[in-house]
Amino acid sequence: MKSDKRAKGSQPRTPTLEDVARASGLSPMTVSRALNTPRLVKAATIDKVMEAVRITGYIPNLLAGGLASRRSKLIAVVVPQINNAMFVDTIQAISDELDARGYHMLLCVAGYSDETEADIVATLLSRRPDGVVLTGIHHTPELRKIILNAQVPVVEIWDLTPTPLDMLIGFSHEKIGFAAGDYLLGKGHRRFGLIWAADRRAAQRKNGLYDALARQTDCTLSEVIVPLPASMAAGRTGLRQLFAQGEPLDAIVCSSDTLAQGAIMEATAQGVAVPQQLAVMGFGDLAFAAHNVPSISTLGVDSWKMGKEAATLLADKIEGKSTESPIIDIGFTLIERDSA
Amino acid sequence: MKSDKRAKGSQPRTPTLEDVARASGLSPMTVSRALNTPRLVKAATIDKVMEAVRITGYIPNLLAGGLASRRSKLIAVVVPQINNAMFVDTIQAISDELDARGYHMLLCVAGYSDETEADIVATLLSRRPDGVVLTGIHHTPELRKIILNAQVPVVEIWDLTPTPLDMLIGFSHEKIGFAAGDYLLGKGHRRFGLIWAADRRAAQRKNGLYDALARQTDCTLSEVIVPLPASMAAGRTGLRQLFAQGEPLDAIVCSSDTLAQGAIMEATAQGVAVPQQLAVMGFGDLAFAAHNVPSISTLGVDSWKMGKEAATLLADKIEGKSTESPIIDIGFTLIERDSA
DNA sequence: TTGTAAGCGTTATCAA
DNA sequence: TTGATAACGCTTACAA
Numbered sequence: 001m002k003s004d005k006r007a008k009g010s011q012p013r014t015p016t017l018e019d020v021a022r023a024s025g026l027s028p029m030t031v032s033r034a035l036n037t038p039r040l041v042k043a044a045t046i047d048k049v050m051e052a053v054r055i056t057g058y059i060p061n062l063l064a065g066g067l068a069s070r071r072s073k074l075i076a077v078v079v080p081q082i083n084n085a086m087f088v089d090t091i092q093a094i095s096d097e098l099d100a101r102g103y104h105m106l107l108c109v110a111g112y113s114d115e116t117e118a119d120i121v122a123t124l125l126s127r128r129p130d131g132v133v134l135t136g137i138h139h140t141p142e143l144r145k146i147i148l149n150a151q152v153p154v155v156e157i158w159d160l161t162p163t164p165l166d167m168l169i170g171f172s173h174e175k176i177g178f179a180a181g182d183y184l185l186g187k188g189h190r191r192f193g194l195i196w197a198a199d200r201r202a203a204q205r206k207n208g209l210y211d212a213l214a215r216q217t218d219c220t221l222s223e224v225i226v227p228l229p230a231s232m233a234a235g236r237t238g239l240r241q242l243f244a245q246g247e248p249l250d251a252i253v254c255s256s257d258t259l260a261q262g263a264i265m266e267a268t269a270q271g272v273a274v275p276q277q278l279a280v281m282g283f284g285d286l287a288f289a290a291h292n293v294p295s296i297s298t299l300g301v302d303s304w305k306m307g308k309e310a311a312t313l314l315a316d317k318i319e320g321k322s323t324e325s326p327i328i329d330i331g332f333t334l335i336e337r338d339s340a
Numbered sequence: 341m342k343s344d345k346r347a348k349g350s351q352p353r354t355p356t357l358e359d360v361a362r363a364s365g366l367s368p369m370t371v372s373r374a375l376n377t378p379r380l381v382k383a384a385t386i387d388k389v390m391e392a393v394r395i396t397g398y399i400p401n402l403l404a405g406g407l408a409s410r411r412s413k414l415i416a417v418v419v420p421q422i423n424n425a426m427f428v429d430t431i432q433a434i435s436d437e438l439d440a441r442g443y444h445m446l447l448c449v450a451g452y453s454d455e456t457e458a459d460i461v462a463t464l465l466s467r468r469p470d471g472v473v474l475t476g477i478h479h480t481p482e483l484r485k486i487i488l489n490a491q492v493p494v495v496e497i498w499d500l501t502p503t504p505l506d507m508l509i510g511f512s513h514e515k516i517g518f519a520a521g522d523y524l525l526g527k528g529h530r531r532f533g534l535i536w537a538a539d540r541r542a543a544q545r546k547n548g549l550y551d552a553l554a555r556q557t558d559c560t561l562s563e564v565i566v567p568l569p570a571s572m573a574a575g576r577t578g579l580r581q582l583f584a585q586g587e588p589l590d591a592i593v594c595s596s597d598t599l600a601q602g603a604i605m606e607a608t609a610q611g612v613a614v615p616q617q618l619a620v621m622g623f624g625d626l627a628f629a630a631h632n633v634p635s636i637s638t639l640g641v642d643s644w645k646m647g648k649e650a651a652t653l654l655a656d657k658i659e660g661k662s663t664e665s666p667i668i669d670i671g672f673t674l675i676e677r678d679s680a
Numbered sequence: 681t682t683g684t685a686a687g688c689g690t691t692a693t694c695a696a
Numbered sequence: 697t698t699g700a701t702a703a704c705g706c707t708t709a710c711a712a
Contacts, residue, residue, distance in 0.1 A: 014490070016705055027683050032707065042681060057489060062466045063412060064705035067403040067688050083432040088423035095422060095449050099460075104467065107447040109435050120439075126402045127414075127444065149397060150354070233631040262631065269633045291573040291602065293609045356689055367699050372691065382697060404689035407704045 015056040024052035035060065066128065075314060076106045076129040078120060080136075080199070084229055085258060085286050086303070087135070090157065093307025094133060101315045103130070110135070112199050112228060118143035125150050131314035137161045137168070138200060153317045155310040159201060160329055167313050169306055169328040173204035174211070176299045176332050180253055180281055181212025183297075183334055189251035189279055190216065194223035195238035195259050197230040202255040205283065209253060222247045230255065235262020243270075249278060251340065257282035257289045260296050264339055279340035285333075294338035301332050355396040364392035375400065406468065415654060416446045416469040418460060420476075420539070424569055425598060425626050426643070427475070430497065433647025434473060441655045443470070450475075452539050452568060458483040465490050471654035477501045477508070478540060493657045495650040499541060500669055507653050509646055509668040513541050516639045516672050517548025520593055520621055523674055525556055529591035529619055534563035535578035535599050537570040542595040545623065549593060562587045570595065575602020583610075589618060591680065597622035597629045600636050604679055619680035625673075634678035641672050 021028040026048065034041045034049035041049075052058075066072040075098055079087050095105050108124060110117035118140040121132070125146065132152055137159040139147075147154060147165060154166040159173065184192070192213065196202055213219045224241045226234040235254060239262070242249060252267075254260040260282030267274050274280050274294055282289060285300030309328065316322040361368040366388065374381045374389035381389075392398075406412040415438050419427050435445050448464060450457035458480040461472070465486065471493040477500070479487075487494060487505060494506040499513065524532070532553065536542055553559045564581045566574040575594060579602070582589060592607075594600040600622030604614050612618050614634055622629060625640030649668065656662040 018705080028705090029684080029707080030682055033682085036707085040681075045681080057486075059462070059486075059490070060466045061407070061468060061705055063403050063407040063468055064688090065466075065707070067401070067407055067690085068705080068707040070688075070707095072403060081432065082422075082435060083428035085425070088428060092421065092423040092449065095447065099449070104446055104448070104464070106444055107435065108444070109432065109439070122399070124444070126400045126405075128401060128403055146397075146399075150399070231631075232628040236631055261628075265631075265633050288572040288601075291571075291576055291605075293605050357691095358689080368689090369691080369700080370698055373698085376691085380697075385697080401689055404704090405691070407706085408689080408691040410691095410704075 015058045016061070017058070019056050020049065020052045020058045023056050024048045026052075070128070071318075072128045072130055073103050074106055074127055074129045075103050075131045075133065075311070076108060076121075076124045076127065077133040078108045078110050078117060078124070078135060080110055080112050081229060082107070082109055086256065086284055087158075090303045090307035090310075093304045094311045097308045097311035098315070101311070103311075103315065114138055114140045114143070118146070122146055125152070130318045131155070133157060133310050133314065134165070136201065137164060137170075139165070153314055155313050157306055157310050159204075160327075162327070164325070164327060167310075167317070167325050167327075169309050169313065169326075169330055171301055171330050171332050172208075173201050174208035176283065176301075177205035177208025177210075178212045179208075179332070179334050180205075180283070180299060181209040183336075184251045184253065184279065184281060184340065185212065185216050185219075187251075187279065187340070190219050191248045191250045192219060192221045193239075193242040193247070193249045193252045194221065194254075195235055195242070195252060195263055196223055196225055196255045197228055197234075197259065198225050199228055205255060220247060222249075226259065230259050232258055232262035232265065235259035235264075236266040237262075239263040239266040251279040251281070253281050255283055257284045257286040257296055257298055260298065260339065261288065261292055264292065264294065264296070275338060275340050281340040285335055289335075290337065292339070297337045297340035298335050299332050300335050302330060306330050355398045356401070357398070359396050360389065360392045360398045363396050364388045366392075410468075411658075412468045412470055413443050414446055414467055414469045415443050415471045415473065415651070416448060416461075416464045416467065417473040418448045418450050418457060418464070418475060420450055420452050421569060422447070422449055426596065426624055427498075429643045430647035430650075433644045434651045437648045437651035438655070441651070443651075443655065454478055454480045454483070458486070462486055465492070470658045471495070473497060473650050473654065474505070476541065477504060477510075479505070493654055495653050497646055497650050499544075500667075502667070504665070504667060507650075507657070507665045507667075509649050509653065509666075509670055511641055511670050511672050512548075513544035514548035514551070516623065516641075517545035517550075518552045519548075519672070519674050520545075520623070520639060521549040521552025523676075524591045524593065524619065524621060524680065525552065525559075527591075527619065527680070530556065530559050531588045531590045532559060532561045533579075533582040533587070533589045533592045534561065534594075535575060535582070535592060535603055536563055536565055536595045537568055537574075537599065538565050539568055545595060560587060562589075566599065570599050572598055572602035572605065575599035575604075576606040577602075579603040579606040591619040591621070593621050595623055597624045597626040597636055597638055600638065600679065601628065601632055604632065604634065604636070614679050621680040625675055629675075630677065632679070637677045637680035638675050639672050640675050642670060646670050 282298040289296040622638040629636040
């Protein structure tokens with residue numbers, strides 16, 4: 001009688017498919033089927049397997065399963081920051097959707113550097129993720145090469161380009177900036193102050209804003225660049241710095257709602273009435289924007305939907321339910337509230 | 341001459357260790373060593389391997405590696421929510437530290453249900469994580485059984501108990517609640533209003549607060565429970581509801597700074613001066629608390645440090661640098677600012 | 681519907 | 697310092 005080759009030590013091995021097979025009097029393959037493709041297995045057999053699973057305390061090994069099947073059920077998500085109100089809804093939405101579809105999320109932080117992102121993705125691919133979500137469309141040539149070579153489905157989010165790596169769901173930062181400028185010009189504002197975070201997507205929004213303001217020759221514009229992460233405190237000091245520059249101001253544009261909230265707070269504290277004396281505009285439509293006093297006029301993006309869609313696009317492609325590589329412009333909404 | 345068994349199709353397989361071995365004229369095992377334990381390999385050999393890696397575009401397969409070595413270099417992190425300002429710093433800190441030590445983070449959302457957490461962890465373990473971070477100390481018996489059986493290092497965070505599953509780094513919610521009550525009593529407040537989120541750790545803080553207020557017989561207390569996630573808007577409506585109850589109030593205690601910010605905003609909007617007519621106290625010392633107008637008195641927790649330490653504890657234990665199972669009380673700080 | 685055999689790509693172990 | 701061999705635990709492909 002063949003003895004268990006691994007039963008030498010007394011430490012209880014973690015049970016394997018073979019253990020379940022033994023306990024149920026079936027073959028490992030049948031157990032595997034019962035667990036993964038139950039429709040191919042007789043109901044009575046499934047019951048036997050489940051009972052054996054319960055008895056043995058079996059937990060599948062997805063390292064082994066992924067190696068054999070070449071499908072890891074793992075999605076890698078790369079974001080610039082986790083502790084950034086701008087991205088958390090998207091991350092949560094991705095996580096929720098992936099969970100519902102049986103995937104796990106490997107979450108990685110790339111900071112705001114393309115080189116870091118490239119390094120991260122290179123090591124990430126050693127997990128053989130079934131799909132990858134990248135924030136933004138600017139990547140190093142090395143990253144492009146590596147990821148295209150890996151032939152893994154990719155979704156880029158939070159930006160727009162006609163030439164994505166694979167799939168894309170995002171929006172135009174230029175258009176958003178333009179819309180903000182256009183709106184404020186329409187309200188009669190001409191003396192602009194910008195409180196702007198030092199990241200590339202914010203810079204794109206600024207370009208759009210410039211374009212809008214350029215149509216009006218009598219505009220003035222001063223700006224303050226604040227370091228990342230953009231905080232309410234930065235909004236306050238940003239406004240102080242703008243005031244200190246001495247230029248007349250009638251509208252403040254901020255690269256995020258968080259900065260806008262700070263700017264409003266500072267203005268109010270200094271007795272400058274928002275919006276009567278100074279309009280303030282944000283970006284992102286974060287949770288507090290609608291309920292601030294005064295409520296914050298802003299440009300909203302459906303970041304929840306963006307995450308959910310990104311996850312869906314990936315899962316569908318992985319599962320062969322789609323072979324397309326769509327470029328989805330999720331758009332944005334100008335939300336007129338009290339602050340501008 | 342033995343031909344490559346897999347070279348049938350024309351689609352370029354992803355290169356394996358064997359390909360690198362061939363390209364460098366070495367054995368797969370030596371290539372593996374050069375990559376993972378270079379100190380055991382001659383410098384010249386390492387160079388050869390690196391060149392072969394470059395040429396072949398080799399990316400290690402950690403599914404295979406993890407299966408063979410029984411070490412996945414994966415840490416599973418389970419949190420109630422991602423899009424919650426309370427946890428994002430901890431998550432980010434964990435991610436940063438794990439990254440620095442060569443681990444990847446599998447991030448999972450359990451909501452606020454123990455049952456969901458148990459399910460999540462059960463499927464999580466199929467990834468064979470080298471360690472697990474759990475938020476909170478309340479788990480179903482099934483979870484306890486499963487995770488102890490898996491013999492995987494665990495750190496529980498954000499709470500305190502003398503009987504953790506394994507390691508623990510957190511703080512006492514009761515003490516925090518007590519400290520808040522004690523502080524406000526000391527300031528002479530007797531008419532309390534609570535705006536409180538419906539989660540268990542918040543409830544523990546409330547218990548501590550009750551204990552403190554019980555020492556003073558002439559206290560009154562009314563409260564409003566707000567749904568999760570706690571938002572600024574909920575803080576505003578919460579205060580309105582408290583006002584509507586008609587009880588006299590001189591101090592509002594909120595289960596988070598976000599709620600406190602909303603309460604302050606609502607009070608100010610209604611012409612109720614904070615703190616002169618109404619004190620408002622928060623919890624968490626979130627980024628905006630120090631810079632709000634008025635700045636928010638609160639109880640601060642070093643959530644960044646908690647995350648970093650949790651990751652360090654795990655990594656040290658996994659790597660055998662420590663065999664202890666410490667229980668670390670990270671403490672808290674009462675931060676007196678303008679709002680109370 | 682179930683079973684057998686042969687990998688999947690790596691590392692532990694022992695030998696050279 | 698390097699190499700040969702046998703796992704690691706599962707699934708694909710094919711057979712019964």
